[in-house]
Amino acid sequence: MTEISNTQLMERLTLAADNVSAKLGGLSDADVLAPTDLPGWTRGHVLAHIAHVSNAVARQAEYALRGELVDFYDGGQGGRTQAIEMNAGHTADEHRAYISSAFTRALAVLGALDDAQWQLPVSYRNGDVRGVGLAYWRELVIHLADLNLGRGPETWSKEFCLYLIGFLSSRVPPELQLKLLPLGLAPLTVGAGETTVSVSGMLTDIAAWLSGRTPTMGSLRAEAAADSVELPALLPWPSAFPVQ
Structure with a gap:
């Protein structure tokens, strides 16, 4: 963004x-x-x-x-x-x-x-x-x-969703790389792990899922090595408090 x-x-x-x-x-x-x-x-x-x-x-x-x-x-x-x-x-x-x-x-x-x-x-x-x-x-x-x-999340702007995805990239577990495939938009990659999981769906639904909210526009689909998988578990929301 x-x-x-x-x-x-x-x-x-x-x-x-x-x-x-x-x-x-x-x-x-x-x-x-x-x-x-x-x-x-x-x-x-x-x-x-x-x-x-x-x-x-x-x-x-x-x-x-x-x-x-x-x-x-x-x-x-x-x-x-x-x-x-x-x-x-x-x-x-x-x-x-x-x-x-x-x-x-x-x-x-x-x-x-x-x-x-x-x-x-x-x-x-x-x-x-x-x-x-x-x-x-x-x-x-x-x-x-x-x-x-x-x-709801379906009203979130493209600008806000892209910003939120970038901010929440720290929720991706270290062993994973998420290839995000928002419908009608260019792919996004977050995370740097060796295992790639693709998540496709509406941009607002992807942003909602990453923020711990329920997608409202349809089902997100996750794939790994060409097989359907469950959406991966995410790490906690980034802490609001400084690391001491």
């Missing part, structure tokens, strides 16, 4: 936040309590996470501008879990207000950055603010799909 500029990234983030906000407008309190495909999480858990990650993104950028490093989540992984559980049971109106405030905070600080400030170091993955912005894009798009409100 051609690398998007910082200005383009802000456009993607604003659109993603707008898409989330638009889908929240009609939610009832009962809708918030509905289960999702994420184990143990209701819609309320996903909504609490979206708000919490938005504030975490803002926090990374705010501290970076001061020349300071801070944990991505206030209180680390334990703080993340506690905040989600504490806020998951909020009413629909409370979730809307919390997310709106968090979106405003995150988009304001990121939108005010110049190109040099996007390169400021942060603790998130031992990277920079741009890496945080890209993570925010992933979080907003993927978790909107998790809410099951009509914006």
Whole structure:
């Protein structure tokens, strides 16, 4: 995928936040309590996470501008879990207000950055603010799909899918090389192992599978040495926390 500029990234983030906000407008309190495909999480858990990650993104950028490093989540992984559980049971109106405030905070600080400030170091993955912005894009798009409100993986753009596949290449086990064959598009190769497995299907389904979500547009097909095989097991999602 051609690398998007910082200005383009802000456009993607604003659109993603707008898409989330638009889908929240009609939610009832009962809708918030509905289960999702994420184990143990209701819609309320996903909504609490979206708000919490938005504030975490803002926090990374705010501290970076001061020349300071801070944990991505206030209180680390334990703080993340506690905040989600504490806020998951909020009413629909409370979730809307919390997310709106968090979106405003995150988009304001990121939108005010110049190109040099996007390169400021942060603790998130031992990277920079741009890496945080890209993570925010992933979080907003993927978790909107998790809410099951009509914006599933089938709505993901080609640009987002190609970016996500590249980011998630670290989920390919070291012994495998995946030859991805998205319908109507050029093949992609991820992984560097000696055993090749071909996976064919819609681009959105391939991206959904790599992200641990259910393909929605049809069946993915996997082959190895010209024989049909099961889709390979993938490694865990890349950790949000730096390697010590």
